Amino acid sequence: MSTQPPFEEPGATPKALRVLESLTEHSRVSDLATATGLPKSTVHRLLKVLVEMGFVGTDGAGNYRVGSRAVRLANRVIDRFDLTTQAEPALSRLRNETGCTVHFALRTGGELFYTHKKEPDKPYRMSSRVGMSLPWHSSSIGKAVMAAMPAEELDALLDTLPLEARTPYTLTTREALTAQLEHTRHTGYAVDDGENEDGIRCVGAAVRDHTATVMGGVSISTLSLEHSMHDLVLLAPTVTRAATIVSSSLGYPG
Template structure:
């Protein structure tokens, strides 16, 4: 998108030797689009800019451009959300998509085999976003939904993602997020988290013990793209008073094989 650089960006470029700390014009536009379309919209300018890591002056100009071309919509009082073009694009990507059908079929098989809820999620920035949820038969269900974002360090899928990161990128993410607690069981100490991630790499799967939601225990395995990079994962979520940890661990092979079957479906 031409014409969206500001003096704020130019000053950053002079200091850092690149367009800005937020990336080039395309990076900024896409990050802002993602932030504005996050669940809970409409979102205010300041919140969108902060989530995308883009200076407010630049963010305002880019958001106005995205509204003008239909990718975002303004509520008329300073709030932004997804526009008709991004909704249409989302429908085109998912409706009847062979990859989406193959992914859902694998997850439905896993849900039937374990008789519990299954999630597929990917890393989006410094968070995890659920792409697919196949609810299990239990009358008690967790609060997750498709499109919901969760911290990486408190979820089984997120731990799989973190375990696949280079050490310098992991360090940046830990510093950026601050590892906030979701429950009293959340890993908030960087050293403890690194020790846990070492176990994830060794086992090939991650366990989450009521770290994101009390009463929920999960097992997850990493999903990779065609290059072998971990981009997300698959998890089985259980209610702690209905399934034991031993039962959960017994599903490690089937969870890993499901995750392996999804390799390359998302790029």
């Protein structure tokens, strides 16, 4: 076994990048070792350093994910990527048409991160911010993306989700969540009725890229005092239309 620090070993950087790239599909050391063709001991050493650097995150129970530092770096690239110019008009239009705060989130491995936020001219501001991660089970975008996933992929994700209660209204059982996801598949949009943050309501829809892969979603958010759930359901077609426009701009044939 080498006694050199992991990144000082010959070829360590390419190996680390292979591990980091594989984290978009795998979370366990054994699976990462299989995907990269590297020994488990090497993968474990590289992950340890990547965690220390912030490029990889862990739940402490043997599951790893792309870390916040890598996401911030990716967001800088995204800001210069065509996605910005492709999504911006539709997001701005959605804000103007609904008078709600608009969010766009991208999926990175097993996590979702806000990459765009459009605020209406209101006396208040939502606490969300670009670069912030959002939970799958209690956010409208998270549920919209999950509902659009292939069944096998969804099951694998649900196996890793802690389904913690963020408010008294959060769905905390797999049965309740999967039932709502089934409803979302029929309607084309997902709702968050105070489930992620008490007093906030949201409607979200999934966005696909040119390969038909679900790569994120768009949502509108508002205060429960301003809009009833019925109000937001009436705005849902506007949200799904915006998601369709963004998907089309990314090459999704629909």
